[in-house]
Amino acid sequence: MATKASRSAARVMMAPAVILLLGWMLVPLTLTLFFSFKKYLPLRGDKWQNGLEWVGFENYSRFLSSSSFWPAVTTTLIIVLGVLIITVCLGVLLALLLDQPMWGQGVVRILVIAPFFVMPTVSALVWKNMFMDPTNGLFAHLWRFFGAEPVAWLSEASLPSIVIIVSWQWLPFATLILLTAIQSLDSEQLEAAEMDGAPALKRFAYIILPHLGRAITIVILIQTIFLLSIFAEIFVTTGGAFGSRTLTYLIFQRVLESQNIGLGSAGGVYAIILANIVAIFLMRIVGKNLDT
Amino acid sequence: MARSVTSQRKLINTGLAWLIGLIIFFPILWTILTSFKTEAQAINDPPIFLFFDWTLENYAIVQERSDYMRFLWNSVIIAGVSTLLGVMIAVPAAWSMAFVPSKRTKDILLWMLSTKMLPAVGVLYPIYLIFIELGILDTRVGLIVVLMLVNLPIIVWMLYTYFKEIPGEILEAARMDGASLRSEILYVLTPMAVPGIASTLLLNFILAWNEAFWTLNLTAANAAPLTAFIASYSSPEGLFYAKLSAASTMAIAPILILGWFSQKQLVRGLTFGAVK
Numbered sequence: 001m002a003t004k005a006s007r008s009a010a011r012v013m014m015a016p017a018v019i020l021l022l023g024w025m026l027v028p029l030t031l032t033l034f035f036s037f038k039k040y041l042p043l044r045g046d047k048w049q050n051g052l053e054w055v056g057f058e059n060y061s062r063f064l065s066s067s068s069f070w071p072a073v074t075t076t077l078i079i080v081l082g083v084l085i086i087t088v089c090l091g092v093l094l095a096l097l098l099d100q101p102m103w104g105q106g107v108v109r110i111l112v113i114a115p116f117f118v119m120p121t122v123s124a125l126v127w128k129n130m131f132m133d134p135t136n137g138l139f140a141h142l143w144r145f146f147g148a149e150p151v152a153w154l155s156e157a158s159l160p161s162i163v164i165i166v167s168w169q170w171l172p173f174a175t176l177i178l179l180t181a182i183q184s185l186d187s188e189q190l191e192a193a194e195m196d197g198a199p200a201l202k203r204f205a206y207i208i209l210p211h212l213g214r215a216i217t218i219v220i221l222i223q224t225i226f227l228l229s230i231f232a233e234i235f236v237t238t239g240g241a242f243g244s245r246t247l248t249y250l251i252f253q254r255v256l257e258s259q260n261i262g263l264g265s266a267g268g269v270y271a272i273i274l275a276n277i278v279a280i281f282l283m284r285i286v287g288k289n290l291d292t
Numbered sequence: 293m294a295r296s297v298t299s300q301r302k303l304i305n306t307g308l309a310w311l312i313g314l315i316i317f318f319p320i321l322w323t324i325l326t327s328f329k330t331e332a333q334a335i336n337d338p339p340i341f342l343f344f345d346w347t348l349e350n351y352a353i354v355q356e357r358s359d360y361m362r363f364l365w366n367s368v369i370i371a372g373v374s375t376l377l378g379v380m381i382a383v384p385a386a387w388s389m390a391f392v393p394s395k396r397t398k399d400i401l402l403w404m405l406s407t408k409m410l411p412a413v414g415v416l417y418p419i420y421l422i423f424i425e426l427g428i429l430d431t432r433v434g435l436i437v438v439l440m441l442v443n444l445p446i447i448v449w450m451l452y453t454y455f456k457e458i459p460g461e462i463l464e465a466a467r468m469d470g471a472s473l474r475s476e477i478l479y480v481l482t483p484m485a486v487p488g489i490a491s492t493l494l495l496n497f498i499l500a501w502n503e504a505f506w507t508l509n510l511t512a513a514n515a516a517p518l519t520a521f522i523a524s525y526s527s528p529e530g531l532f533y534a535k536l537s538a539a540s541t542m543a544i545a546p547i548l549i550l551g552w553f554s555q556k557q558l559v560r561g562l563t564f565g566a567v568k
Contacts, residue, residue, distance in 0.1 A: 010388035017385035017448055018400065024441040025407045028415035028422075035417065048421070094312065101298075102306040110552055111313035114320055117551035119502040121522040122540045126323050130533055136335040138322070144337070171316065173558075177567050180559045218566050229411045232504035232519070236526045248413045255417045256509065268414035279409035283402050289566045290398050 029272075036060065036265035043259045052262075059266035066263075068250055075159065076246040080227045082163035083170060084220055090167075091174030091219065092212065096204075098175070099182045109179075116172035120232035127165045128154055128237045158242035165233055170226075174219045181215035182208065214285070221282035228275055247271055320544070327351070327537035334533035350538035358521070360542065367517035367543075369432055370507075371500035374439040375447075375493055381440075382447040383489065389448075390455035391463075401452065405564055408445040412505045423510060430512045438510065439500045447496055449564045450557070454488025491557040494550060501547050518543040 036059055038052035046052060063069060098109060115123065131138050132153035140150035153161040185208065193203050229248050238244040240253060251271060255264030314321075325341070326334050333344045354360050389397045419438065420429070428434035458481065466480045504519040511520050522543055525536050559567055 006392050007394065010392035010394070013384035013388040014400070016381050017404070017444060020381065020441060021404055021407050021444060024444075025410065028418035029410070031418035031421070032415055097305065097309050097312070100305040100309075101302050102309050103302070104306065104310065108309045108313040109555065111317040113555055113558075114317055114548060114551070116558070117498060117502070117547045118320065118544050119519050119522065119547070120504040121508075121519045122323075122544055123319070125522060125525055125536060126319055126540055129531060129536060130322065130326065131319065133531075136337075136531075136533070138339060141337050141339055168316070168319070173562065176555065177559055177563060180567055215567050218563055222562060225409055229413060229505070231413070232508060232523065235508060236523050248411065251413045252416065252509075255413075256420070261417050264417060268411075268416070271411045272414040275409050275411045275414075276406075279406060282409075283405060286405065286564050286566045287398065287402050290401065 032265045032268050032272075034265075035261050036269050038262050040261035040265075041259060042261065055262065059262045060269070063254075063263055063266045063270065068245065071243065072245050072247045072250040075244060076228065076248070078159050079163055079166065079230070079246060080224060082159070083166045083227055084223060086163065086167040087170045087174040087223065088216060088219060090171055091178050092216070094171070094175045095178035095182050096208070098179050112175055113172040115168050116170075116176075118169070120169065120230075121236055123169055124165055124233045124236045127161075127168070132161055154237050154244075155242050158238050158244040162233060162237065162244055165237070166227065166230060169233075170223055173223070177219050178212060178215055181212050185211050218282070218285060221278060221285070224278050225275060225282070228271070228278070247274075320548070323537045324541050325537075326533050327541045329534050329537075331532055331534045334537070350534045351542070354535055354539045354542070358539075360521070360539065363516060363518050363521035364542070366432060366515055367501055367519075370435045370439060370515070370517050371497050373432075374436045374443065374500050375496045377436065378440045378444050378447045378496060379451070379489065379493055382444060382451050382492075386448050386451035386455055390452055390458075391460065401449065404445040404448055408442075412442075416509060419506075420510070429510060430514045430516075432515045435507060435510060435515055435517070438506050439503055442503065442506065443496045443499055446499070446561055446564075447492055450492040450495070450561045451488060453560060453564075454492070455485060457488075458484050491554065492561070494554045495557045495561045498547055498550055498554060 035052075037054060037056060038059075039055050040046050040048070040052050094112065098105065098112070102108070129137065134140055134150045134152040137150075137153075139153065143150045151157060190203060190207060193207060198206075230246070231248055231252065234240060234244055234246065234249050240249045245253070247267070248271065251264050251267040254260050254267055327350055328346045328348070329340070329344050330347060330349075333340055389401065423429040423434050426434075428437075462480060462484075463476060466476050471480065501517075502519065504523075507517050507519045508523055511517070516524075522539060525539060
């Protein structure tokens, strides 16, 4: 079917997308790499037009040895792992529940999925002010109702608070994908196991969970890539204060707030390497799926 | 007897699922309710759920004080045009990869996906600098281009998986019947591709509407869409719950409605066809 003419036509049709993405990837990446080896402080009068001082790997070592680096790594890990654990565990349970016969299944699905469509700045602000505010937030009302001292969530427990907010946003995604995977499970197999008298817990552990393995892996990988770069949720809630500064936020502050471009670019290169490590695993799964 | 057991189980499932569904949905519901309260009622302790004096004044005030419509319009233009442009560029590419695959098709697809994995913060300054040099910082054009590029890999992937499902035999049959290439594309392929293209448009419009890294970092007063508008409520306006709620409700309502239609596409679009 594919003739020589159609092959060259195909190449022409692909060209715009390929060229645009190539430019989108290579140009900024090259610049980041270039700046990461330079001293570049625009606020102190450095201009790229005048040439920048070459400093070798100094930015890289300074970024690693700065006192905010390791706390940022820890914060990032806590947020990513916390959200992953919550969304995957609750997601599996919720998907199992939604797969059962019930009345109004369609409506419940919509209720569960809805948070995913709320823009990050709205969900962060609504949670921060209307739920987690220590004087007027709903949680404060609830705490007082039970005679407890209200918690200043975002300053006293900033990381758990952010994990709650982000988990609320990503639980629908995990649930929806796991639900799709459960629905593709051969129901005869389950019925057979049920007839043979396998209890529900065993059916879950030996049939459903293995079947979900791939979907869970995909949820973890995709979420990790997005969670490593969450930004708006921190930007509007704590602004990176109270120990909530992630790696992404630290780089943002270096680049745009303190305008230390060299240092921030070196951090950016680290972030790119980190994301690529996760991406390789995801791409392998997706690539395998393309063959079948 | 078996039937009564199952219907009892169905009842428990229903109750439990609705309870959890409502808990998850509650923050959104609460925001919508609060937007119709007065400021005093919004912070009342104990909280008032339904029996308050319903009012629309918050919506009027938000529009009047901050020119809400301008931000809404920016969101519509930026999300709409970037998605349309992206689809226009992606359709030919996905088309040729689905119908004239070569040895490199798979590599190209995976490479496109890899550009999506690039952490935005890693290239923040270069983009910022390029925007300043080109004079497109805080313009709609700039954001349209960036969001189009950010979503292009997803658009290509979604379209590719949809086009892949169109059986090649139908095309051959049309050709046998003497259809020209033009009528083949127009009358055979297009009708079959429309649902896929529509879903792709829908999901990517939602993603562009909610994008909150580039929109926050590359806009100020002129081109700011709703994401940035809401972020400006951070403090101290955010403590006026009723107004915050009204602004938030207006920002998420269109997308919640569109989102209902795109549940299925969400899975396909965000897992790159790895879960179907």
